[in-house]
Amino acid sequence: MPPIEAPDAFSLYVDTHLARAASSFQSERLAWFRTGAPHEELNGMLYATSADLNAAGTELAGVPALWHSWPERPEFDVEAQLRARGFEFVEEEPIMTLAFGSGSGEPTAARPGPATVRRVETERDLAVWEEVWRGEAPNPATLRALASAGLGANRTVHHLLAEVDGVAVGCGAAVVAGRTLAVEHIVTVASHRRRGIGSQLTAAALAVGRSHGARHAILTASPDGAGIYERLGFERREPVRRFVAPTATG
Structure with missing residues (x-):
């Protein structure tokens, strides 16, 4: 059997979050998911350009959510913009694949x-x-x-x-x-x-x-x-x- 090609970890992460929610959206510039639960791990902005943060905020209004920033992906590294809006840092974790x-x-x-x-x-x-x-x-x-x-x-x-x-x-x-x-x-x-x-x-x-x-x-x-x-x-x-x-x- 030929070796299994290494996946795009970013895409896998996004796909497996979109799959768990009845309400979600994905484009080249923005992805979010919303279960409606009052828990931040069950709703989230998965990626967004700085220009799309307002749209994400509209979709996630009224529920706690995790907002993601990707340090190694310049188009989705929105930490500075989130901090400027008063967002608070929660954690940094490595994505790991098998x-x-x-x-x-x-x-x-x-x-x-x-x-x-x-x-x-x-x-x-x-x-x-x-x-x-x-x-x-x-x-x-x-x-x-x-x-x-x-x-x-x-x-x-x-x-x-x-x-x-x-x-x-x-x-x-x-x-x-x-x-x-x-x-x-x-x-x-x-x-x-x-x-x-x-x-x-x-x-x-x-x-x-x-x-x-x-x-x-x-x-x-x-x-x-x-x-x-x-x-x-x-x-x-x-x-x-x-x-x-x-x-x-x-």
């Missing part, structure tokens, strides 16, 4: 560990998932947005729960967009960290991708977590910097 079948430590089966990982199939389980992810009681509006893309036969988001002795201790998500899988929302509760549960969830998400014929996986990682994903075969591609509007802070 080509399925490339080896490099890529997990090929369920990863052993202390937790049992299963897919979420009911709204009740999805409420548990949200509580683990957010660290607080589920929000009905967020739950509705999660369910619209994450339940049913045609779902694009496959939510995962990690359980120990029947208690949820971690969560993750696998977003399928065509031949691409995004690994998202990997969270382990504080009492069970550093036990390999995050790696179990990542391996389970990758298994979802394989079952849907994905050729590439993509994720973003905190600086501290990037090494874990590199050991699983992911490669760093380019950084993305995220901001929130002034009304979304505090």
Whole structure:
């Protein structure tokens, strides 16, 4: 089998975010997605030229959102313009990709560990998932947005729960967009960290991708977590910097 060509990480990132929302837009100059949930990770301006920031603001009015700036892409490096508008910096993370079948430590089966990982199939389980992810009681509006893309036969988001002795201790998500899988929302509760549960969830998400014929996986990682994903075969591609509007802070 010939080697799988390295993907355009930027395009994969955009595609897997557009896939999770009923309302979205993409052109050469602007891309945004909106689930309507009151959580900034579920709405966002994915890229924009400086001239298109006002249009993005109109589309994302009324919901918290993450606004992206791309330091290595001059046309979409809008950090200065966002800061001038009062936006606040949240984080910089590397985009990382993995080509399925490339080896490099890529997990090929369920990863052993202390937790049992299963897919979420009911709204009740999805409420548990949200509580683990957010660290607080589920929000009905967020739950509705999660369910619209994450339940049913045609779902694009496959939510995962990690359980120990029947208690949820971690969560993750696998977003399928065509031949691409995004690994998202990997969270382990504080009492069970550093036990390999995050790696179990990542391996389970990758298994979802394989079952849907994905050729590439993509994720973003905190600086501290990037090494874990590199050991699983992911490669760093380019950084993305995220901001929130002034009304979304505090």
